Amino acid sequence: MLTLTLATYLVHDLDDGIAFFVDALGFELREDETRPSGSRWVVVAPSAEGPGLRLAVAGPGDPLGRQAGDGVGFFLRTSDFAAQHARMSAAGVTFLEEPRHEVYGTVAVFADPAGQRWDLIQPAGE
Incomplete structure (x- = not known):
């Protein structure tokens, strides 16, 4: 059995990335340590369980803000769309x-500071 534990997510700056994911999206800061090489290892996640994102500073030519091309690349599921949308907007x-209702649930697209598109979604029936 395989389990996805981390995916690398490119940011302009690690501290700005932490602020966005932790303060704006409500993620947990799982790890923030400086390695013997001097590099930082930063991991954020929406909850204590499940996969997280390793934040890494983008280099020249990296697809910052376009990690999924022009489409939505990441999907945040919630059981209380209205509360999450209000908290994130604030x-x-x-x-x-604007939030829209589809057959699969309530959804709204948002962008991170680099322009990467995300969905906030509450599946139908939740």
């Missing part, structure tokens, strides 16, 4: 559209 998250 924290300065830029929503690119």
Whole structure:
């Protein structure tokens, strides 16, 4: 059996990335340590359980903000869309559209500071 534990997520700056994911999105800061090489290892996650994102500073030519091309690359599931949307909006998250109701649930697209698109979604029936 395989389990995905981490995915690397490119940011402009680690401290700004931590602020966005922890303060604006409500993620947990799982790890923030300086390695003997001097590099920082930073991991954030939406909860204590499940996979997380290892934040890494983008280098020249890296697809910062375009990790999924022009599409939505990441999907945050919630059981209380209205509360999450209100909290994230108050924290300065830029929503690119008004919440909409689809057959699969309530959804709104937002962008991270680099422009990467994300979905906030509450599946139908939750």
